[in-house]
Amino acid sequence: TPLSHIRNFSIVAHIDHGKSTLADRLIQSTNTVADRDMKEQMLDSMDIERERGITIKAQTVRINYTAQNGEEYVLNLIDTPGHVDFAYEVSRSMRAVEGSLLVVDSTQGVEAQTLANVYHAIDADHEIVPVLNKIDLPASDCDRVAEQIEDVIGIDASGAIRVSAKTGQGITETLESIVQNLPAPKGTRDAPLKAMLVDSWYDSYLGVIVLVRIMDGVLKKGDRIRMLSNNSTHHVDRIGVFRPAMTVIDELGPGEIGFLTASIKQVRDTRVGDTITHEKKGTEDALPGFKPSQPVVFCGLFPVDSAEFEDLRDAIEKLALNDASFSYEMETSAALGFGFRCGFLGLLHLEVIRDRIEREYDIELITTAPSVIYHIHMRDGTMHELHNPADMPDLTLVDHLEEPRIKATILVPDDYLGDVLKLCQDRRGIQLDLTYAGSRAMVVYDLPLNEVVFDFYDRLKSVTKGYASFDYAMIGYRQDNLVKMQVLVNDEPVDALSTMVHRDRAEARGRAMVEKLKDLIPRHMFKIPIQAAIGGKVIARETLSAMRKDVTAKCYGGDATRKRKLLDKQKAGKKKMRQFGKVDIPQEAFISALKMD
Numbered sequence: 095t096p097l098s099h100i101r102n103f104s105i106v107a108h109i110d111h112g113k114s115t116l117a118d119r120l121i122q123s124t125n126t127v128a129d130r131d132m133k134e135q136m137l138d139s140m141d142i143e144r145e146r147g148i149t150i151k152a153q154t155v156r157i158n159y160t161a162q163n164g165e166e167y168v169l170n171l172i173d174t175p176g177h178v179d180f181a182y183e184v185s186r187s188m189r190a191v192e193g194s195l196l197v198v199d200s201t202q203g204v205e206a207q208t209l210a211n212v213y214h215a216i217d218a219d220h221e222i223v224p225v226l227n228k229i230d231l232p233a234s235d236c237d238r239v240a241e242q243i244e245d246v247i248g249i250d251a252s253g254a255i256r257v258s259a260k261t262g263q264g265i266t267e268t269l270e271s272i273v274q275n276l277p278a279p280k281g282t283r284d285a286p287l288k289a290m291l292v293d294s295w296y297d298s299y300l301g302v303i304v305l306v307r308i309m310d311g312v313l314k315k316g317d318r319i320r321m322l323s324n325n326s327t328h329h330v331d332r333i334g335v336f337r338p339a340m341t342v343i344d345e346l347g348p349g350e351i352g353f354l355t356a357s358i359k360q361v362r363d364t365r366v367g368d369t370i371t372h373e374k375k376g377t378e379d380a381l382p383g384f385k386p387s388q389p390v391v392f393c394g395l396f397p398v399d400s401a402e403f404e405d406l407r408d409a410i411e412k413l414a415l416n417d418a419s420f421s422y423e424m425e426t427s428a429a430l431g432f433g434f435r436c437g438f439l440g441l442l443h444l445e446v447i448r449d450r451i452e453r454e455y456d457i458e459l460i461t462t463a464p465s466v467i468y469h470i471h472m473r474d475g476t477m478h479e480l481h482n483p484a485d486m487p488d489l490t491l492v493d494h495l496e497e498p499r500i501k502a503t504i505l506v507p508d509d510y511l512g513d514v515l516k517l518c519q520d521r522r523g524i525q526l527d528l529t530y531a532g533s534r535a536m537v538v539y540d541l542p543l544n545e546v547v548f549d550f551y552d553r554l555k556s557v558t559k560g561y562a563s564f565d566y567a568m569i570g571y572r573q574d575n576l577v578k579m580q581v582l583v584n585d586e587p588v589d590a591l592s593t594m595v596h597r598d599r600a601e602a603r604g605r606a607m608v609e610k611l612k613d614l615i616p617r618h619m620f621k622i623p624i625q626a627a628i629g630g631k632v633i634a635r636e637t638l639s640a641m642r643k644d645v646t647a648k649c650y651g652g653d654a655t656r657k658r659k660l661l662d663k664q665k666a667g668k669k670k671m672r673q674f675g676k677v678d679i680p681q682e683a684f685i686s687a688l689k690m691d
């Protein structure tokens with residue numbers, strides 16, 4: 095296909111504004127997929143993505159479109175993830191295309207992720223076509239939303255296309271606008287090969303599949319290629335495109351998007367944003383902006399049943415094959431035994447991985463409190479990264495601690511503004527800005543990441559009845575008065591419940607934690623003190639009183655089968671517990687105890 099007849103684009107939108115539905119309609123109306131093969135949300139492939147209605151991995155599809163001018167075009171759509179955890183994936187897949195459809199729900203208006211994503215598109219110099227979706231709904235107000243797009247984002251929305259991705263109205267106009275308003279890619283066929291590694295994932299039949307965008311040159315089956323980041327070389331054994339099913343073709347030329355396979359064993363060997371060239375007569379000129387994605391949230395994953403440790407290792411290794419942004423190393427905990435310390439891009443990423451281990455591998459897990467990476471500056475002038483509060487060095491050796499801070503942008507209807515400000519204030523936030531976009535307030539806060547990773551998003555949704563939207567970006571590290579708080583159950587420290595807290599909040603947090611634990615830990619035959627402490631000094635204390643817990647006592651003599659049934663039940667209940675010294679702690683306690691109400 096000549097460059098002039100190629101259009102590469104992505105769709106940017108806030109979650110639920112109709113990105114996937116619109117993608118489905120574009121695929122369907124161009125007969126890219128036979129009607130009988132069409133299923134909803136073609137591009138969202140993983141089960142968890144479907145259930146949660148989110149797209150995690152960027153997906154791509156090639157569409158052939160005969161425009162109204164009679165010419166044949168090739169349209170490549172890259173679908174980007176819509177959640178804050180995956181901001182890096184969004185920004186780099188944007189660099190593989192020249193334009194974006196900006197989809198805004200015309201019953202809702204601009205939201206925090208609309209802004210965050212459209213800024214990625216603007217950063218990547220995209221031409222942007224605004225699309226007002228859901229015009230079939232009575233609450234649709236296109237004029238208001240178009241005006242809001244102009245006010246808040248500052249792009250011309252007078253020609254915004256009015257669409258119902260549900261009924262198909264406006265789809266032809268959308269396709270025509272892609273052809274007329276988005277620029278064709280540039281590139282030179284005769285130049286040395288320069289391709290961008292956009293994404294990669296593991297396929298059990300084909301090995302690692304690499305999604306590429308060709309900038310210059312031609313990639314053919316049988317070529318020997320080289321990755322500029324590490325000079326590794328590979329033999330290309332397959333080239334193709336997604337329609338959206340994988341379809342093998344002979345070559346990919348400038349401006350095209352497709353995949354290659356080259357007997358690559360691990361996703362780790364392919365670095366997103368890397369430049370691919372030919373082994374011989376290649377380019378040395380790498381594409382700008384390459385940076386490997388870094389985990390920001392860490393937690394321990396331990397099997398409830400310690401006999402399942404090897405199964406857990408197996409599950410984690412398999413998942414890591416397909417997800418280079420997920421890191422892990424073995425961890426031993428005095429309380430929990432053998433497990434793994436895992437790093438994630440954010441809380442959603444953590445939940446997705448944990449769900450997959452529990453569901454696909456059928457391993458019950460204990461998840462320890464999520465933690466961020468602290469910088470520990472020692473008296474001797476060195477700096478260490480702390481991934482696990484349990485590893486906190488002796489305080490006499492420590493000069494000071496720094497924690498990561500984020501810039502959070504929250505859009506919220508006026509009525510809930512007070513609650514949002516209070517929530518941010520409670521989480522040690524510093525207000526940076528407060529402006530209005532129509533009847534919605536836009537607040538910008540500087541917040542410690544450790545106050546956000548846990549349940550900030552849930553709390554925000556609940557205090558605003560779901561009307562607030564949220565997005566964040568890292569700012570950097572800053573010093574603060576942080577201490578490690580330990581929890582002692584029956585006088586034994588439970589390392590898995592250790593957390594880093596701000597000194598001023600420690601008492602309140604400690605009290606809340608021991609009160610929660612008192613409710614979460616079942617009574618035993620003896621009295622159990624539950625304490626929170628900082629450096630050996632107890633700051634909060636509760637006592638769980640003793641109880642004779644003998645369920646069989648209720649069946650007066652006789653019935654042996656009933657007695658056995660009750661004992662089995664008790665055993666099953668115990669399975670979800672973990673023993674600490676003489677005390678059984680249920681797994682939910684590790685998460686619930688840290689929630690801040």
Ligand code: GDP
Binds near residue numbers: 227260
């Ligand atoms: P995404 O999160 O942006 O991918 O949004 P989805 O495509 O998953 O759509 C979110 C919800 O809005 C789904 O329940 C869709 O069926 C619905 N939806 C999408 N487009 C339209 C539309 O044009 N009209 C109506 N009434 N509903 C729509």
Ligand code: MG
Binds near residue numbers: 148
């Ligand atoms: Mg979607």
